[in-house]
Amino acid sequence: MTSRKPSRTRTGIFVWTGIVFILLVSCGVGLSLVGEGLGGRRALAHGPLGTFTPTGRECGKTSCAWLGTFTGADGTVTEEHVELKDAEEVRRDDPMPAAVTDVRLDDEANRPTAYTADYSWYPPVVEGALFPLVGLGISAFLLTVPKRQRPTAVSP
Template sequence: MSTDRPLTPRGRLVVHIGVVFVLLVSLGGGLGLAAEGLEGRTALRSGPVGTLTPTDRDCGKESCVWTGTFTGADGSVLAHDVELRGAARVRRSDPAPARIDDVRLAGDAGAAYTADYGWHGPVVKGAVLAAVGLAVATGLLVMLRRQRPVVAHARRTGLV
């Protein structure tokens, strides 16, 4: 990706800013996805079992998720505004069920997971996003190192 013209100091700064941006987005997004998957795995293994009573739905571009009140099987755990995560897609037109049984609450009580939740997908997607971001940032840095500074090039060519 080397060009004949060396980068100006301003161009080098833009590349450095691009590297930082790529690293922040890819590592932040990748770690966030992986953390969600691992949280689901932990909840499925050791989270309290109970029932989610949907009170609302939060919709994005493609699908929706139920939010509601989680009640533990023994009645001891109660959490409000819990987001349900599972393999089933919820559409805007789907009627709210009276309750959803056999869900497990995450440690922070912000999410509950159905037994069919696939935690592998978010972990793999997060790892791939982080790896691609690192590769792009490394490529930009390698490109930057191959570029000669403008001043050194100008001295060699007799312009300064």
């Protein structure tokens, strides 16, 4: 007959697995947000200027993004399947706009992205920096919960 592991060990393994998972996810999401913000900054500072012509939209759970073709102002740069990042939120029922002028292209990203002049790159960078801190806070909370539930030893 095999002996069972104490429940405290199982709880510890579960808690540590949860902590590692939370930290990995929060760091991954944070890095993704920071990368998006810095990509927008790079594009607005050095990206080629041009026009974005929407051809469709891609929707997630809460919002949508315009997809289309970017054409450089001088006609030398043409990119298809470009996502437009804008200060305004796109909803499912919004009508497709005409061509959007004065946008800058970030072609160094995994997916080419065009940014309008009113795009603010600060919020994604700040959110991306705060996300791992939230993950650390949740992890610290998870570390303290099992300690509070342990029974105290009774002295004779």
